[in-house]
Amino acid sequence: MKQLLLILLFIPSLYADAKVYIGLGGGGFSESFHQIDASSSSEMASVKVGYGDRKAYAVEFSIDYYKNSSKIFSSSNDTTTDGDKIGFNINLMKSFDFNIYVLPYIKVGFGTGYLDIQRELQDRLTYGSFQGSLGVFLPLNDHFDFEVAYEVRENTYEAIDTIDTKTAYKSTTHLAYVGVNYRF
Amino acid sequence: MKLSHFSLALLTTFFISCGDNTESTPIIDVQSITINENNISLYATDIAIPLTAEVTYNDATQRDISSKVSWSSSDIYKLVTTLSTDAVLVTPTTNGGDLNITIDYKETFTDTKSIHIKELISLNYSDINISDIGTPQTIYITGNFENNETNVSLLGNLYWTVDTNATITETNSSQITLTIDQNTSSILLSGRLFPDTESEVDFNNTFY
Numbered sequence: 001m002k003q004l005l006l007i008l009l010f011i012p013s014l015y016a017d018a019k020v021y022i023g024l025g026g027g028g029f030s031e032s033f034h035q036i037d038a039s040s041s042s043e044m045a046s047v048k049v050g051y052g053d054r055k056a057y058a059v060e061f062s063i064d065y066y067k068n069s070s071k072i073f074s075s076s077n078d079t080t081t082d083g084d085k086i087g088f089n090i091n092l093m094k095s096f097d098f099n100i101y102v103l104p105y106i107k108v109g110f111g112t113g114y115l116d117i118q119r120e121l122q123d124r125l126t127y128g129s130f131q132g133s134l135g136v137f138l139p140l141n142d143h144f145d146f147e148v149a150y151e152v153r154e155n156t157y158e159a160i161d162t163i164d165t166k167t168a169y170k171s172t173t174h175l176a177y178v179g180v181n182y183r184f
Numbered sequence: 185m186k187l188s189h190f191s192l193a194l195l196t197t198f199f200i201s202c203g204d205n206t207e208s209t210p211i212i213d214v215q216s217i218t219i220n221e222n223n224i225s226l227y228a229t230d231i232a233i234p235l236t237a238e239v240t241y242n243d244a245t246q247r248d249i250s251s252k253v254s255w256s257s258s259d260i261y262k263l264v265t266t267l268s269t270d271a272v273l274v275t276p277t278t279n280g281g282d283l284n285i286t287i288d289y290k291e292t293f294t295d296t297k298s299i300h301i302k303e304l305i306s307l308n309y310s311d312i313n314i315s316d317i318g319t320p321q322t323i324y325i326t327g328n329f330e331n332n333e334t335n336v337s338l339l340g341n342l343y344w345t346v347d348t349n350a351t352i353t354e355t356n357s358s359q360i361t362l363t364i365d366q367n368t369s370s371i372l373l374s375g376r377l378f379p380d381t382e383s384e385v386d387f388n389n390t391f392y
Contacts, residue, residue: 030203036210041203070205075213075242120214121292160211163239163289164247169211 017055023048025147025179029066031155033171040070044175054137054145054183055097060107062089068115073125073160073169076118087113087129095137103137107149119160127157135177143183151175212241217253217293219285225300228279228377229327229357231340234271237287237295249289258284261383262301276301276341278383280330303330304377307338307387314364314371314391320353323360323373342387343379347372 023046030041044066052058066085074082091109098104114126135149153173159166220236236250248270255272257263262278263285274285280303286296310324325342326335338358346352346360349368354361364371375387 038206038210039204041205070207071209072206073209073211075209075211080207121290161290162212162241163214163217163249163252163293167211 017053018051018058019053019183021050021052021054021058021181021183023050023062023147023179023181025177027175027177027179029173029175031171031173033072033169035167035169036072038070038072040068040072042067042069044177046177046179050093050181052093053095054139055095055103058093058095060089060091060093060109062091062111063087064089064111064113066115073115073117073122073157074119079118083116083124085113085115085127087111087127089129089131091131091133101138103139103145105135105137105149107131107133107135107151111153121161121163122158125158125160127155129153129155129173133175133177137181145181145183147177147179147181149177151177212243212245214289214293215240215242216295217249217287217289218295219287219297221297224285224297225302226274226276227302227327227329227336227339228276228304229336229338229341230276232266232273232275234268234273235285236271239293253287253289253293256286256288258286263299274299277378277381279303279377279385302333304385304387305329307375307389308335309373309389309391312362312364312371312391314368317364317366320361320363323362325358325360325375341377343376345374345376 026045029044032039044064046062046064048060048062050058050060064087068082068084071081089109089111091107093105093107095103095105109131111129114124116124131151131153133149133151135147138146155171157169159168217237217239220238226233237253238246239249240246250271255265257265262281262283264275264277266273281301284296284298286294288294304327306328308326312321312323325338327338328334329336340357342357344355344360346362349366350362350364350371352360352362371391373389377385
Protein backbone atom coordinates (compact mmCIF):
# COMPACT_ATOMS: atom_id res chain seq x y z
CA MET A 1 0.00 0.00 0.00
CA LYS A 2 2.84 2.38 0.85
CA GLN A 3 4.43 1.68 -2.49
CA LEU A 4 1.18 2.46 -4.29
CA LEU A 5 0.89 5.78 -2.49
CA LEU A 6 4.44 6.63 -3.43
CA ILE A 7 3.67 5.88 -7.05
CA LEU A 8 0.64 8.15 -6.95
CA LEU A 9 2.64 10.92 -5.32
CA PHE A 10 5.26 10.73 -8.01
CA ILE A 11 2.83 10.94 -10.93
CA PRO A 12 2.47 14.78 -11.02
CA SER A 13 6.22 15.23 -11.10
CA LEU A 14 6.48 12.97 -14.09
CA TYR A 15 4.63 15.30 -16.45
CA ALA A 16 7.43 17.80 -17.17
CA ASP A 17 9.24 16.14 -20.07
CA ALA A 18 7.77 12.77 -19.48
CA LYS A 19 7.63 10.14 -22.16
CA VAL A 20 6.59 6.58 -22.36
CA TYR A 21 9.51 4.28 -22.95
CA ILE A 22 10.05 0.65 -23.57
CA GLY A 23 13.25 -1.17 -22.83
CA LEU A 24 14.90 -4.43 -23.53
CA GLY A 25 18.00 -5.76 -21.88
CA GLY A 26 19.82 -8.55 -20.19
CA GLY A 27 22.58 -9.31 -17.82
CA GLY A 28 24.11 -11.69 -15.40
CA PHE A 29 23.21 -12.41 -11.83
CA SER A 30 24.66 -14.12 -8.82
CA GLU A 31 22.37 -15.19 -5.99
CA SER A 32 23.44 -16.46 -2.59
CA PHE A 33 21.12 -17.88 0.04
CA HIS A 34 21.14 -16.89 3.70
CA GLN A 35 20.05 -19.95 5.66
CA ILE A 36 21.71 -22.57 3.48
CA ASP A 37 24.97 -22.95 1.63
CA ALA A 38 23.59 -22.51 -1.86
CA SER A 39 24.14 -20.19 -4.76
CA SER A 40 22.91 -19.61 -8.24
CA SER A 41 24.24 -17.61 -11.12
CA SER A 42 23.24 -17.32 -14.71
CA GLU A 43 21.87 -14.91 -17.29
CA MET A 44 18.70 -12.89 -17.24
CA ALA A 45 16.62 -10.84 -19.66
CA SER A 46 14.14 -8.08 -19.03
CA VAL A 47 11.40 -6.28 -20.92
CA LYS A 48 10.09 -3.07 -19.42
CA VAL A 49 7.65 -0.26 -19.92
CA GLY A 50 8.08 3.05 -18.18
CA TYR A 51 6.81 6.56 -18.02
CA GLY A 52 8.86 9.55 -17.01
CA ASP A 53 11.58 12.01 -17.75
CA ARG A 54 14.99 10.57 -18.54
CA LYS A 55 16.54 13.42 -16.54
CA ALA A 56 14.20 13.33 -13.54
CA TYR A 57 11.68 10.77 -12.32
CA ALA A 58 10.13 7.71 -13.85
CA VAL A 59 8.00 4.77 -12.89
CA GLU A 60 8.83 1.49 -14.50
CA PHE A 61 7.20 -1.92 -14.87
CA SER A 62 9.28 -4.86 -15.96
CA ILE A 63 9.00 -8.56 -16.63
CA ASP A 64 12.18 -10.48 -15.94
CA TYR A 65 13.31 -13.89 -17.06
CA TYR A 66 16.09 -15.58 -15.09
CA LYS A 67 17.72 -18.66 -16.51
CA ASN A 68 18.30 -21.19 -13.74
CA SER A 69 21.48 -23.27 -13.74
CA SER A 70 21.25 -24.41 -10.13
CA LYS A 71 19.33 -27.03 -8.19
CA ILE A 72 18.53 -25.53 -4.83
CA PHE A 73 14.91 -26.46 -4.21
CA SER A 74 14.19 -29.47 -6.41
CA SER A 75 14.79 -32.87 -4.89
CA SER A 76 13.69 -35.03 -7.80
CA ASN A 77 16.32 -36.94 -9.73
CA ASP A 78 14.32 -36.22 -12.87
CA THR A 79 15.73 -32.72 -13.15
CA THR A 80 19.20 -31.24 -12.97
CA THR A 81 18.08 -27.68 -12.26
CA ASP A 82 15.21 -25.76 -10.78
CA GLY A 83 12.94 -24.10 -13.28
CA ASP A 84 13.70 -20.73 -14.82
CA LYS A 85 12.28 -17.75 -12.96
CA ILE A 86 9.72 -15.30 -14.24
CA GLY A 87 9.30 -12.09 -12.30
CA PHE A 88 7.30 -8.88 -12.41
CA ASN A 89 8.63 -5.65 -10.90
CA ILE A 90 7.56 -2.12 -10.21
CA ASN A 91 10.34 0.43 -9.80
CA LEU A 92 10.60 4.12 -9.08
CA MET A 93 13.56 5.92 -10.59
CA LYS A 94 15.31 9.20 -9.99
CA SER A 95 17.92 10.21 -12.51
CA PHE A 96 20.29 13.18 -12.41
CA ASP A 97 21.56 15.53 -15.09
CA PHE A 98 25.07 16.67 -14.16
CA ASN A 99 25.70 17.95 -17.68
CA ILE A 100 27.98 15.09 -18.41
CA TYR A 101 27.46 12.61 -21.18
CA VAL A 102 25.68 10.08 -18.97
CA LEU A 103 22.64 10.36 -16.73
CA PRO A 104 23.17 8.53 -13.46
CA TYR A 105 20.13 7.17 -11.69
CA ILE A 106 18.99 5.35 -8.62
CA LYS A 107 16.07 2.98 -8.70
CA VAL A 108 14.13 1.20 -5.99
CA GLY A 109 11.22 -1.14 -6.24
CA PHE A 110 9.67 -4.44 -5.45
CA GLY A 111 8.65 -7.47 -7.37
CA THR A 112 7.22 -10.92 -7.34
CA GLY A 113 7.73 -14.03 -9.38
CA TYR A 114 7.76 -17.77 -9.50
CA LEU A 115 9.82 -20.74 -10.53
CA ASP A 116 8.88 -24.35 -11.11
CA ILE A 117 10.49 -26.93 -8.86
CA GLN A 118 10.18 -30.65 -8.37
CA ARG A 119 9.59 -31.60 -4.76
CA GLU A 120 7.25 -34.15 -3.23
CA LEU A 121 4.91 -31.52 -1.84
CA GLN A 122 5.49 -28.56 -4.12
CA ASP A 123 5.91 -28.02 -7.83
CA ARG A 124 6.09 -24.23 -7.90
CA LEU A 125 7.59 -21.59 -5.64
CA THR A 126 6.65 -17.96 -5.57
CA TYR A 127 8.92 -15.27 -4.28
CA GLY A 128 8.88 -11.61 -3.46
CA SER A 129 11.73 -9.15 -3.70
CA PHE A 130 12.82 -5.67 -2.84
CA GLN A 131 15.46 -4.19 -5.06
CA GLY A 132 17.61 -1.18 -5.46
CA SER A 133 19.93 -0.28 -8.29
CA LEU A 134 22.46 2.24 -9.41
CA GLY A 135 22.92 2.89 -13.09
CA VAL A 136 23.42 5.29 -15.92
CA PHE A 137 21.59 6.15 -19.10
CA LEU A 138 23.75 6.74 -22.14
CA PRO A 139 21.60 8.88 -24.42
CA LEU A 140 22.07 8.26 -28.11
CA ASN A 141 19.41 10.74 -29.22
CA ASP A 142 16.02 11.95 -27.98
CA HIS A 143 14.50 8.54 -28.47
CA PHE A 144 17.19 5.97 -27.80
CA ASP A 145 19.51 5.41 -24.89
CA PHE A 146 21.63 2.62 -23.55
CA GLU A 147 21.34 1.68 -19.91
CA VAL A 148 23.91 0.09 -17.63
CA ALA A 149 23.04 -0.79 -14.06
CA TYR A 150 24.03 -2.72 -10.97
CA GLU A 151 21.17 -4.04 -8.87
CA VAL A 152 20.86 -5.72 -5.48
CA ARG A 153 17.73 -7.74 -4.74
CA GLU A 154 16.61 -9.19 -1.44
CA ASN A 155 14.41 -12.19 -2.17
CA THR A 156 12.08 -14.16 0.07
CA TYR A 157 10.77 -17.43 -1.28
CA GLU A 158 7.54 -19.17 -0.42
CA ALA A 159 8.10 -21.58 2.46
CA ILE A 160 9.41 -25.03 1.66
CA ASP A 161 7.21 -27.65 3.29
CA THR A 162 8.89 -30.64 4.90
CA ILE A 163 5.83 -31.40 7.12
CA ASP A 164 7.89 -30.95 10.28
CA THR A 165 9.02 -27.48 9.28
CA LYS A 166 8.07 -24.80 6.80
CA THR A 167 11.02 -22.61 5.96
CA ALA A 168 10.93 -19.47 3.84
CA TYR A 169 14.39 -19.17 2.36
CA LYS A 170 15.91 -15.78 1.74
CA SER A 171 18.59 -14.78 -0.69
CA THR A 172 20.51 -11.81 -2.04
CA THR A 173 20.98 -11.34 -5.75
CA HIS A 174 23.62 -9.14 -7.37
CA LEU A 175 22.78 -8.28 -10.92
CA ALA A 176 24.54 -6.45 -13.72
CA TYR A 177 22.28 -5.19 -16.47
CA VAL A 178 22.75 -3.65 -19.89
CA GLY A 179 19.89 -2.64 -22.11
CA VAL A 180 18.47 -0.24 -24.59
CA ASN A 181 15.42 2.01 -24.21
CA TYR A 182 13.18 3.66 -26.76
CA ARG A 183 11.23 6.75 -25.69
CA PHE A 184 8.22 8.20 -27.46
CA MET B 185 31.06 7.24 -21.37
CA LYS B 186 32.70 5.58 -24.31
CA LEU B 187 31.86 2.41 -26.09
CA SER B 188 34.73 0.74 -24.21
CA HIS B 189 32.90 1.45 -20.94
CA PHE B 190 29.79 -0.14 -22.31
CA SER B 191 31.86 -3.16 -23.31
CA LEU B 192 33.22 -3.28 -19.79
CA ALA B 193 29.69 -3.40 -18.46
CA LEU B 194 28.89 -6.26 -20.78
CA LEU B 195 31.99 -8.09 -19.59
CA THR B 196 30.93 -7.55 -15.98
CA THR B 197 27.54 -9.13 -16.60
CA PHE B 198 29.29 -12.07 -18.18
CA PHE B 199 31.54 -12.64 -15.16
CA ILE B 200 28.69 -12.26 -12.70
CA SER B 201 26.70 -14.90 -14.55
CA CYS B 202 29.62 -17.32 -14.35
CA GLY B 203 29.51 -17.72 -10.58
CA ASP B 204 28.87 -20.85 -8.54
CA ASN B 205 25.80 -22.96 -9.00
CA THR B 206 24.52 -25.42 -6.43
CA GLU B 207 24.00 -28.72 -8.21
CA SER B 208 22.24 -30.72 -5.52
CA THR B 209 19.62 -29.36 -3.17
CA PRO B 210 20.72 -28.91 0.44
CA ILE B 211 17.07 -29.00 1.51
CA ILE B 212 15.78 -32.40 2.59
CA ASP B 213 12.56 -33.70 1.12
CA VAL B 214 9.86 -36.00 2.39
CA GLN B 215 10.15 -39.65 1.43
CA SER B 216 7.37 -41.23 3.46
CA ILE B 217 5.24 -40.91 6.56
CA THR B 218 4.37 -43.77 8.87
CA ILE B 219 2.39 -44.56 11.96
CA ASN B 220 5.05 -45.87 14.33
CA GLU B 221 2.95 -48.46 16.13
CA ASN B 222 2.31 -51.88 14.61
CA ASN B 223 -0.22 -54.57 15.57
CA ILE B 224 -2.27 -52.00 17.42
CA SER B 225 -4.83 -53.41 19.79
CA LEU B 226 -6.57 -52.06 22.83
CA TYR B 227 -9.08 -53.26 25.37
CA ALA B 228 -12.60 -51.92 25.20
CA THR B 229 -11.98 -50.68 28.72
CA ASP B 230 -8.82 -48.76 27.88
CA ILE B 231 -9.17 -45.02 28.37
CA ALA B 232 -6.82 -44.13 25.52
CA ILE B 233 -3.61 -45.30 23.96
CA PRO B 234 -1.11 -42.95 22.31
CA LEU B 235 -0.13 -43.30 18.66
CA THR B 236 2.69 -41.40 17.00
CA ALA B 237 3.68 -40.65 13.42
CA GLU B 238 7.04 -40.06 11.85
CA VAL B 239 8.35 -38.63 8.60
CA THR B 240 11.34 -40.15 6.83
CA TYR B 241 13.38 -37.82 4.67
CA ASN B 242 15.46 -38.57 1.62
CA ASP B 243 18.61 -38.39 3.73
CA ALA B 244 17.24 -41.19 5.94
CA THR B 245 16.65 -38.91 8.92
CA GLN B 246 13.34 -39.06 10.74
CA ARG B 247 11.25 -36.66 12.78
CA ASP B 248 8.08 -36.87 14.80
CA ILE B 249 5.06 -35.40 13.02
CA SER B 250 2.27 -36.73 15.24
CA SER B 251 0.69 -33.31 15.61
CA LYS B 252 1.25 -32.22 12.00
CA VAL B 253 -0.69 -34.82 10.08
CA SER B 254 -4.41 -35.43 10.07
CA TRP B 255 -5.62 -38.61 11.73
CA SER B 256 -8.82 -40.37 10.78
CA SER B 257 -10.59 -43.51 11.82
CA SER B 258 -12.34 -45.76 9.30
CA ASP B 259 -15.19 -46.16 11.77
CA ILE B 260 -15.93 -43.13 13.88
CA TYR B 261 -18.42 -45.16 15.91
CA LYS B 262 -15.71 -47.46 17.17
CA LEU B 263 -12.84 -45.11 17.92
CA VAL B 264 -12.28 -41.48 18.85
CA THR B 265 -9.00 -39.72 18.09
CA THR B 266 -7.83 -36.83 20.22
CA LEU B 267 -4.75 -34.76 19.57
CA SER B 268 -2.46 -34.28 22.54
CA THR B 269 0.79 -32.38 22.59
CA ASP B 270 3.08 -35.13 21.39
CA ALA B 271 0.77 -37.92 20.27
CA VAL B 272 -2.69 -38.80 19.16
CA LEU B 273 -4.81 -40.58 21.73
CA VAL B 274 -7.23 -43.19 20.46
CA THR B 275 -10.14 -44.16 22.65
CA PRO B 276 -12.45 -47.11 22.00
CA THR B 277 -16.16 -46.35 21.84
CA THR B 278 -17.45 -49.83 21.20
CA ASN B 279 -16.99 -53.24 22.77
CA GLY B 280 -14.83 -55.01 20.22
CA GLY B 281 -14.22 -54.57 16.54
CA ASP B 282 -11.66 -53.88 13.86
CA LEU B 283 -10.97 -50.68 12.03
CA ASN B 284 -8.21 -48.76 10.32
CA ILE B 285 -6.53 -45.57 11.38
CA THR B 286 -5.00 -43.37 8.71
CA ILE B 287 -2.64 -40.42 8.72
CA ASP B 288 -2.64 -38.02 5.81
CA TYR B 289 -0.65 -34.99 4.77
CA LYS B 290 -2.08 -32.88 1.97
CA GLU B 291 -3.40 -36.00 0.23
CA THR B 292 0.15 -36.69 -0.91
CA PHE B 293 1.44 -38.89 1.87
CA THR B 294 -0.64 -41.39 3.80
CA ASP B 295 -0.19 -44.43 6.00
CA THR B 296 -2.80 -46.78 7.40
CA LYS B 297 -2.64 -49.24 10.25
CA SER B 298 -5.29 -51.61 11.53
CA ILE B 299 -6.57 -51.44 15.08
CA HIS B 300 -8.30 -54.20 16.98
CA ILE B 301 -10.53 -53.45 19.95
CA LYS B 302 -10.64 -56.42 22.33
CA GLU B 303 -14.15 -57.35 23.39
CA LEU B 304 -14.99 -57.50 27.09
CA ILE B 305 -16.76 -60.82 27.67
CA SER B 306 -17.35 -60.91 31.41
CA LEU B 307 -16.25 -59.48 34.75
CA ASN B 308 -14.78 -60.97 37.90
CA TYR B 309 -15.85 -59.50 41.25
CA SER B 310 -14.38 -59.83 44.69
CA ASP B 311 -16.95 -60.73 47.34
CA ILE B 312 -18.74 -58.59 49.91
CA ASN B 313 -20.63 -59.33 53.09
CA ILE B 314 -24.17 -58.05 52.55
CA SER B 315 -25.06 -58.53 56.20
CA ASP B 316 -22.44 -55.93 57.15
CA ILE B 317 -24.63 -52.84 57.23
CA GLY B 318 -23.15 -49.38 57.41
CA THR B 319 -19.53 -50.34 56.80
CA PRO B 320 -17.89 -49.29 53.55
CA GLN B 321 -16.80 -52.34 51.55
CA THR B 322 -14.66 -52.45 48.45
CA ILE B 323 -15.33 -54.65 45.43
CA TYR B 324 -12.42 -55.27 43.08
CA ILE B 325 -13.27 -56.00 39.49
CA THR B 326 -11.24 -57.44 36.62
CA GLY B 327 -12.23 -58.28 33.09
CA ASN B 328 -12.23 -61.35 30.91
CA PHE B 329 -11.68 -60.48 27.28
CA GLU B 330 -11.81 -62.34 23.99
CA ASN B 331 -9.18 -64.97 23.29
CA ASN B 332 -9.29 -66.05 26.92
CA GLU B 333 -7.47 -63.05 28.34
CA THR B 334 -8.56 -63.13 31.95
CA ASN B 335 -8.19 -60.90 34.99
CA VAL B 336 -7.30 -57.84 32.97
CA SER B 337 -7.25 -54.55 34.87
CA LEU B 338 -10.05 -52.23 33.84
CA LEU B 339 -9.13 -48.64 33.18
CA GLY B 340 -12.19 -46.86 31.91
CA ASN B 341 -15.48 -46.70 30.05
CA LEU B 342 -17.35 -48.65 32.76
CA TYR B 343 -19.84 -46.83 34.97
CA TRP B 344 -21.44 -48.41 38.03
CA THR B 345 -24.78 -48.20 39.79
CA VAL B 346 -26.21 -50.20 42.66
CA ASP B 347 -29.79 -50.92 43.70
CA THR B 348 -31.57 -49.02 46.48
CA ASN B 349 -30.29 -51.28 49.24
CA ALA B 350 -26.79 -49.85 49.08
CA THR B 351 -24.94 -46.65 48.29
CA ILE B 352 -21.79 -46.32 46.21
CA THR B 353 -19.42 -43.92 47.91
CA GLU B 354 -16.44 -44.23 45.61
CA THR B 355 -16.00 -45.76 42.19
CA ASN B 356 -13.81 -46.19 39.21
CA SER B 357 -13.81 -48.78 36.49
CA SER B 358 -12.10 -51.50 38.50
CA GLN B 359 -12.97 -50.69 42.08
CA ILE B 360 -16.18 -49.81 43.90
CA THR B 361 -16.64 -48.83 47.50
CA LEU B 362 -20.19 -49.22 48.67
CA THR B 363 -22.12 -49.29 51.90
CA ILE B 364 -25.06 -51.61 52.58
CA ASP B 365 -27.85 -49.39 53.89
CA GLN B 366 -30.39 -51.94 55.18
CA ASN B 367 -31.08 -55.62 55.68
CA THR B 368 -31.42 -57.34 52.34
CA SER B 369 -30.95 -60.74 50.80
CA SER B 370 -29.16 -59.47 47.71
CA ILE B 371 -27.49 -56.45 46.13
CA LEU B 372 -27.63 -55.82 42.38
CA LEU B 373 -24.54 -54.11 40.97
CA SER B 374 -24.89 -52.84 37.39
CA GLY B 375 -21.96 -51.97 35.18
CA ARG B 376 -22.56 -50.08 31.98
CA LEU B 377 -19.88 -50.12 29.30
CA PHE B 378 -20.17 -47.08 27.00
CA PRO B 379 -23.40 -45.94 28.69
CA ASP B 380 -26.02 -44.00 26.78
CA THR B 381 -24.54 -44.87 23.41
CA GLU B 382 -25.56 -47.33 20.73
CA SER B 383 -22.62 -49.41 21.84
CA GLU B 384 -23.78 -49.76 25.44
CA VAL B 385 -23.26 -53.18 26.97
CA ASP B 386 -24.49 -53.97 30.47
CA PHE B 387 -22.77 -56.23 32.99
CA ASN B 388 -24.83 -57.03 36.05
CA ASN B 389 -23.92 -59.01 39.12
CA THR B 390 -25.98 -59.93 42.13
CA PHE B 391 -24.31 -60.36 45.50
CA TYR B 392 -26.02 -62.64 48.06
